[in-house]
Amino acid sequence: MPGFDPVVPKKMPGFDPVYQRYRDLILWYQRYRDLILWYQRYRDLILWYQRCQDLILRYQRCQDLILRYQKDARI
Secondary structure (H helix, E strand, C coil): CCCCCCCCCCCCCCCCHHHHHHHHHHHHHHHHHHHHHHHHHHHHHHHHHHHHHHHHHHHHHHHHHHHHHHHHHHH
């Protein structure tokens, strides 16, 4: 769960520093995983934007061809 940080006081009897290290490692991994997921969403958004730009350029080329053929047909 992102942002979940169980508080373990260091003065608690039976506190295990190994548990603390594993907990910190798990929290670091979760933050890293969230960063990777954010990057993937951002990358997908950029790819979608590029596809839209390609479609717009194709549409404009088609419009240019149509106009050119219409001019040729008038002559």
